[in-house]
Amino acid sequence: MDATWLKPIVETKYLSTENAHRYRAILRYFYIQHERMRQYLFPEEVYAFLKQHEEFADYTEEELQQDLDQLVKWNNLIARQETSHVRTIEEFKKKRFRYQCSPYTVEIERMIRTLEQLGDSFGGSLERTRFDRLYASLSRMETIIASDFQEQPDEMHQVWEETFDYFKKIIQNSADYIAYLHGENLEERMTSESFLVYKEQFTAYLRDFIVALQKTSMQIEQLLEDLPEDGVRQFIEHVVDYERSIPRFADALPPRAVQIEEKWETWRSLCEWFLGRDGRESELSFLQYQTNEAIRRLTRVVQRLGERHHHFRSRKGDYLHLARWFSRLESIEEAHCLSAVVFGCFHTKHLVADFGATDNIYRDVWDEPPAEWVTKPRVRHYGEKKKPQAIEDKEREKEEARLRYLEEKAREEAELKQFVTDGKIVLADLPEVTPYVRKTLLGWIAKAMGREGQAMKTENGWVVNVVNKEGTICLRAEDGELVMPNYEIHVLSRGE
Structure with missing residues (x-):
């Protein structure tokens, strides 16, 4: 210390x-x-x-x-x-x-x-342009490293200062604005009818920030992954040498190695904020989650305000319209059908089972096995009998589950490989595919279109490039058909 x-x-x-x-x-x-x-x-x-x-x-x-x-x-x-x-x-x-x-x-x-000037509430903002400026500054840094540091030292120092100035403002302003959205003052204002006037502005502001964030953050992540570590260290050495060349009378200047290490830790903080560390989610993902939560919270508040507003509104006109509608029907069967559409089913019973859902977000409800519900007496003095049980060894079940998972992944990858022809997947030439293939290909396209050059690395280690051709196609799958742009997925490498 x-x-x-x-x-x-x-x-x-x-x-x-x-x-x-x-x-x-x-x-x-x-x-x-x-x-x-x-x-x-x-x-x-x-x-x-x-x-x-x-x-x-x-x-x-x-x-x-x-x-x-x-x-x-x-x-x-x-x-x-x-x-x-x-x-x-x-x-x-x-x-x-x-x-x-x-x-x-x-x-x-x-x-x-x-x-x-701060007052009693948080300030801050979610500026879309700061991510663009940070990306431009990092691109400038990449260009200097690629040119073998041909720029002047003062120019490199300016690029370094601009990069971390934008980064610090992104952190401070976004943290303050998220805290402002969760503050008590805003909670109180949200409960008033006057908040409906600002609802569209708040929602549009947050939505535009999320769209710009998703577009630019992917480019920044890719750029940070591509920057060579040795090149960044050399860049830092040039910056430190320039700072030490500035005339100062201070005799307690820290050693050059200490200054280099401090700036390297600062650089690592920037990378960890966008990319995460040791398998943990990045702060960027947390910012996206907090912003999405704020949008959902605003939507819920507006919905509650709308329900409160409609609660006191007279429904006499609606009921008279429905009455005239029913009076024009010719038979009781038609009236029953209209009642089912307007009012829904009467005397419905809802059955709830405590069943652990799967972690697979693409699995549908009807793919799950039926759940069992054990009924228990609803009396005050009922106590469930419990017997002491030994701890069971689940190692074999775990190994079997792991092997099943690996077999499923191998089968899915083999299913994708059969559609690769001459190093590319032409969506227009595909036969009817399974829902897994459709969702996987669409996921690749969505991720690649957000990156510079429309290239990305898939979960199974493939490096693919998405090319948009002219016209539209119909992608046929077992669960339906999708009319979409004519894409081709070029497989650059399979990670083998």
Whole structure:
């Protein structure tokens, strides 16, 4: 652990100590002048500023000098003796000082200004363009690495700074906006009728962000996977060398190896945010999930508001229309049919069974075996008899299930291989296929169309490229027919 983490920060004492209102007013004035490119101030200027406010009506110059000396002790101000207009030795001995706020103070005041503007709720935003800018910056980085670092060092440093500036803004703004969507203030506003006015804006904003995110994130993921690790390390070395070449008087500059390692860890954080780590889902996937959940929550709220609104609306006109409809029917059988369509079946019974569903999202309900439901007496004192049972060894069942899974995957891959002709799958020439083949081919097309070059790696290790031909085709499957664009899937490699 770095020893600097454990040291107290004396520069923040002025925020909560006695006479904090005086210290804060003085340092806020120094910060404002620093932002206006005025670095050094005389005590007379500070005193004149404070006397303009009623809170400092009884403030004296001696108290100001004491406060300035204390702030110098806390390292909030840097005192510098003014010697440019000294004419006598007596004037020099008086030690007239000018003051400058320290770098710590500037950052503290900057943070306080941000906190003051933050308010009681989160801000943030979901900007679609930042992902495009991040992708453009990463593409520029890839071009520099491919050209064997022919660019100037300052250009490489600028590309690095822009990349992580966009990345930090994406993280901060998206996290703040998701927190805003889950805040209590928004929950209260959602329950009001006035929220219906903003429903379309919220939904469209989130939906457009999701569409842009899915399109650009795939390109960024592919780019991060393609960037060579050695090339990125060399790029970081050029950036560090440029930063170390900037003239500074600081003598505590960290070693070059430490700076390189810090930037490498920063790069790994970016890759893990998009690609994940050690089999865990990436933060990008979590952001997509949170945004989709926000859209679903907005939809549910709007539905409830609509139901509440319709609950108080008179249904007299609807009932009269239905009555006229029934009166025009000629037989009771037709009336029964209309009743079934309008009102549904009467006295229906719903049977529920506690049955574990499969993990296969493509499996249909009618493919599952029937479930059994054991009825139990509904009396107060009924207790289910339990017998102690030994722990059974399920190793053989697990191995059999694993072998069945591998056999099923091998069969599915063989089923796909039989449609490959001359290194490609022509959807227009396919015979009637199984639902698995149809869903697999459509999944490949959807993923490939979102990537640059329409190429992707499938679950079974194939590298395929999707080509869109002219016209439309009819893809015939056992569960129906699908009219779709004329695609060809070129198999570049089978991962063998």
